[in-house]
Amino acid sequence: MSRRWRVALGLAPALALLATVFGTALFGSLAQSLGHAPAYGVEAFPTLRYYRAVFTEAGVAAAAARTLTTALPATILGLVLGAALGLALPARRDLAASLVQVPLLVPYVVAVALATVWLAGGGVLARALAALGLIEVPHDLPRLLDGAAGVGVLVTFVWKQVPFTALLVAAVRAGADPRLAEVAHVFGATPLQRLRYVTLPQVMPAVLAAAVITLAYNLGALEVPLLLGGGVRDTLAVSAWRVYADPDLTQRPQALAIAWSLTAGVVIAVAGLLVAARRWLPGVAGR
Amino acid sequence: MARVWRWGWALGATLPFAALVVASLAFRWSWPDLLPTEWWWEARRTVRLPIGWDYVASSASRALPALLTSVTVATAVTALGLVVAWPAARVIAHERFRGRQAVELALLAPLVVPELAVALGLAVSAVQLGVAGTWWGVVAAHVVPTLPYLVRTLAAVEQGFDRDLADAARVHGADAWAVFWFLRLPLLAPGVAAAALFAFLLSTHLVVLTVLVGQGRGETTAVQLFARLGGGAALDPVSAALALLLTLPGVLLLVVLDGVLRRRVDLRGAVLRM
Incomplete structure (x- = not known):
């Protein structure tokens, strides 16, 4: 078998499946968002009406803003804490390093259940504060889950994603050359200088990889903002979900237009992140 | 300092689950008690099992069929995922060809698209394809998000395979089957097993794809929990029980990876999906 055939045959199943499932999903939904949806009684292809609505309706603009204010703080906080945890994980894994991974291994809906049992109005946190005499009724605690502050969403994202970044950072650090830090030490670098000029540049590729994946996830996530946002903090994904669930099926192309705009936004954000990294973090590029 | 920080996170990662256990075993847990006013075992005369677990075990909740659906779907997703991803990973690990970057990018795309x-x-x-509301439709849909992860992990596993060994075996008369069975499989098995376990786990986590493609037929445990949550109210015992049930596969996986496969698997850079 020639090499060319080996390559083609090896890649064919994966690419075929990707094209059938992922490809039809994307292009089918693109066609619908442009008005081709006979199943829902909409035959207006091609029209930009639904995209125009995305960019003109106040509700959607607010959802776009909330998508950013939900995703960016969670991503940045998760990266900083995750990198710090990753640097604290030993090369030889101990029990703590194993336990740290647990949030990574449970689904987001379980994280939502945990956030609910701890942070809800009458949850464990409120009870603990009451036991300490700090509050008297559940109402005394600010609404953490469904209030406008979105604390529950932030905490859930961070709790779930810190171990992810930490593991990537720890893995890259374990593979990095330890002699560099030793050399820096010999030449009189302080611990802070070693961190700034040796360790951080070594683990930056891992932080970047984690940044790309967590940012993309947080911008497009549905479960967490839907279940913990309390209906007052709809992100783009949540609005698309709500419009899709509308009994009026002719609204569905609108949901797809929102989803496609969101996808485009995520792709632009990720590309921007990679370009920025290439520009300001030389040496990280190409990974 | 590093140790305190590390153990702090270890506790933060695991301790919250204690509240789920308590919530699932409480019979009455009223404000402002930190622990249940009445535990299930104090009310044994009224209820045989803790309320949440009793409902989960009863046929009315459809929790056990849902768990079965979770497991069968995840098994099929893992099998199908391995069949399509392994050959691709092998090519990506060992071959140089035109369009390689485009292929790798395409295979990573499901990570970025919401x-x-x-x-x-x-x-x-x-x-349109006639698979809406079918078990197979859900399986095919689940393979998409597992694909980037499987290809990356398996490519790393394949890269660790020394192809000179295969050449040496061939020189000594081994045919393709013998090379696969006696050489590649034993050497690659731990890495492939780890990749497969993660694909299985990931499939049990998926909610949105399952709901929209399964259209009610693909009711997995994750979907059941999803349907019960939200609204800002305190967590009910049934949801607590379902959440614990859903935590189990991940914990088992951690035990298997750390205990059984520990020495032989290098998962460096393999964790791609949260």
Whole structure:
């Protein structure tokens, strides 16, 4: 078998499946968002009406803003804490390093259940504060889950994603050359200088990889903002979900237009992140 | 200092689950008690099992069929995922060819495109392909998000395989089958097993794809929990029990990876999906 055939045959199943499932999903939904949806009684292809609505309706603009204010703080906080945890994980894994991974291994809906049992109005946190005499009724605690502050969403994202970044950072650090830090030490670098000029540049590729994946996830996530946002903090994904669930099926192309705009936004954000990294973090590029 | 920080996170990662256990075993847990006013075992005369677990075990909740659906779907997703991803990973690990970057990018694309966007699109194309509301439709949909992860991990596993060994075996008369069975399989098995376990786990986590493609038929445990949550109210015992049930596969996986496969698997850079 020639090499060319080996390559083609090896890649064919994966690419075929990707094209059938992922490809039809994307292009089918693109066609619908442009008005081709006979199943829902909409035959207006091609029209930009639904995209125009995305960019003109106040509700959607607010959802776009909330998508950013939900995703960016969670991503940045998760990266900083995750990198710090990753640097604290030993090369030889101990029990703590194993336990740290647990949030990574449970689904987001379980994280939502945990956030609910701890942070809800009458949850464990409120009870603990009451036991300490700090509050008297559940109402005394600010609404953490469904209030406008979105604390529950932030905490859930961070709790779930810190171990992810930490593991990537720890893995890259374990593979990095330890002699560099030793050399820096010999030449009189302080611990802070070693961190700034040796360790951080070594683990930056891992932080970047984690940044790309967590940012993309947080911008497009549905479960967490839907279940913990309390209906007052709809992100783009949540609005698309709500419009899709509308009994009026002719609204569905609108949901797809929102989803496609969101996808485009995520792709632009990720590309921007990679370009920025290439520009300001030389040496990280190409990974 | 590093140790305190590390153990702090270890506790923060695991301790919250204690509240789920308590919530699932409480009979009455009223404000402002930190622990249940009445535990299930104090009310044994009224209820045989803790309320949450009793409901989960009863046929009314459909929790056990849902768990079965979770497991069968995840098994099929893992099998199908391995069949399509392994050959591709092997090519990516060992061959140089034109368009390689494009292929790698395409295989990573499901990581960047929101699951919701894929699911909304699939909800319609699944109807056109005749797989909406079918078990197979859910399986095919689940393979998409597992693909980037499987290809990356398996490519790393394949890269660790010394191809000179295969050449040496061939020189000594081994045919393709013998090379696979006696050389590649034993050497690659731990890495492939780890990849497969993660694919299985990931499939049990997916909610949005399952709801929109399964259209009610693909009721997995994750979907059941999803349907019960939200609204800002305190967590009910049934949801607590379902959440614990859903935590189990991940914990088992951690035990298997750390205990059984520990020495032989290098998962460096393999964790791609949260």
